[in-house]
Every structure is written in structure tokens, then in C-alpha cells.
Amino acid sequence: DTGVSQDPRHKITKRGQNVTFRCDPISEHNRLYWYRQTLGQGPEFLTYFQNEAQLEKSRLLSDRFSAERPKGSFSTLEIQRTEQGDSAMYLCASSFFGQGNYGYTFGSGTRLTVV
């Protein structure tokens, strides 16, 4: 499968615990994005990378959230001291910059439940 892969698919954690999600983009894609989606809402932008550089971060991304893309390939999103309000679907997407904007390819998402 050459699509965007996200791991894990589901995560249940206790409030206050740290969690980390992984995203493997399409290998030729140099841009990688993280979005969050809650019930009844569209995806909300969190952050994006071009290669290993984090180019933009949303104000939604509090200090408890951090994202990395150390070698310009896979990315991780970490949430520290999780809160119940962090329960959501976390979506990763990738695209190739340089051939115009052909839109994103999304992964299946990681569903986080904080109990």
C-alpha cells in the first residue's frame, strides 16, 4: 500500500498520560499535514511540514502538543498530559509541492479517546 499510513488506528488513554501518533506519508510527498477532527466538525488544521521544516502551526496547538518530522519522511505527533477535550480523530495528510496544488492524500486517522 503506497498511501498515507497512520499508527495506531485507535488509542484509549487515561487523562494525564502522554500519547504519540505516527504518520508515514507517500514517499514522494514532501509536505505533511496534521489535522484534528471532532464529531460533527470538519478537519481543523494543526500543523504542516515541508521536508523536515515545520512551516506553520495553528493556535489550536497548545504547548502540550508537539510534532516532528526529523528526516523529512515520517512524522510524529505527541500530546502530553492528555485532557478529555483532546478526544478526537487525528488525521495526517501529505502532498507534493512543486507540481501545483493537487490536493492532499489523507490517512485513515488515529482515533484518540481520553477517559
Added chain:
Amino acid sequence: AQRVTQPEKLLSVFKGAPVELKCNYSYSGSPELFWYVQYSRQRLQLLLRHISRESIKGFTADLNKGETSFHLKKPFAQEEDSAMYYCALRTSGTYKYIFGTGTRLKVLA
């Protein structure tokens, strides 16, 4: 602030009937608009982009800058069109999207 509005949470139509999913945006610059679709148990996928002026699966969408709209249309709905549809806006100088809240389309037999 930039915003995308999809006024209908749910749209039900009968098979063979015309479909129009509404999308309005708020942005003073030159926008790029997209429609994404999510079928049951599948990931979000790109349906079409305004810059390509294409028709995908019989769907078309025209950017109307005067009305700041990008409505999605199909003349004859099929049952397989049942899905969640999201309109998305990309503004100049960034590659992030602003998504609407989505419209669930149900095509009834």
C-alpha cells in the same frame, strides 16, 4: 477571518434526482476551493478542485467569486454517491486548508 460554510448537515434526495451541496466561503483574496468526500468506512479523499474545472463521477463545481460560493452539483444522483462531503478553502501564501463542517448526502432508492 477566513471561513467555509456548509449550511446543510444532511441532504436527502431520491435516486435520479439532481443534487446541489452548498458551500460558501469568506476570504477577500484569491481562493482555491476543493471538495473532499468520505464514503462509509473510507478515508477522506479529494473529489475535485476548482482550478481544474473537471467533472468527477458526474459532479461539477463552479467557483462564483461574486457570491463567494463553490456549490457541488450532479444532475442525477446515484445511491453510491451517499457519503459525507466537505468543502475546503486554501488561501494565498499557505498550504493549509480550512474545511467546512460537512454535508451528509443520502441518496434514497
